Amino acid sequence: MSTTEKYKRFDPADYLDDLEDVAGYLAIALEESGEDPTAVPRALGVIARSQNMSELARRVDMSRDGLYKALSAEGNPTWSTILKVTNALGLRFELHTAVS
Numbered sequence: 001m002s003t004t005e006k007y008k009r010f011d012p013a014d015y016l017d018d019l020e021d022v023a024g025y026l027a028i029a030l031e032e033s034g035e036d037p038t039a040v041p042r043a044l045g046v047i048a049r050s051q052n053m054s055e056l057a058r059r060v061d062m063s064r065d066g067l068y069k070a071l072s073a074e075g076n077p078t079w080s081t082i083l084k085v086t087n088a089l090g091l092r093f094e095l096h097t098a099v100s
Contacts, residue, residue: 019091022047025043045068047089056085
């Protein structure tokens with residue numbers, strides 16, 4: 001007897017259930033952004049997919065397709081777009097002094 005197993009492709013958007021999860025995911029992306037400048041925009045794309053993309057696009061005054069494109073692996077969003085998206089998600093960037 002042969003069994004066929006089917007696996008669903010892992011999508012981190014499926015596991016971002018609340019704002020705390022979203023903030024933690026974005027914090028990891030920020031840590032990785034020193035070596036990978038696309039980490040934050042890609043993470044925001046995942047976060048946006050975990051939310052209502054159409055509503056988020058409306059709140060940042062972009063088209064849904066434009067937001068998808070800006071936050072895709074090939075996207076190159078402006079800092080203004082990144083700030084609009086994070087604000088619309090209920091997040092904000094903060095800077096703290098580094099303790100040596």
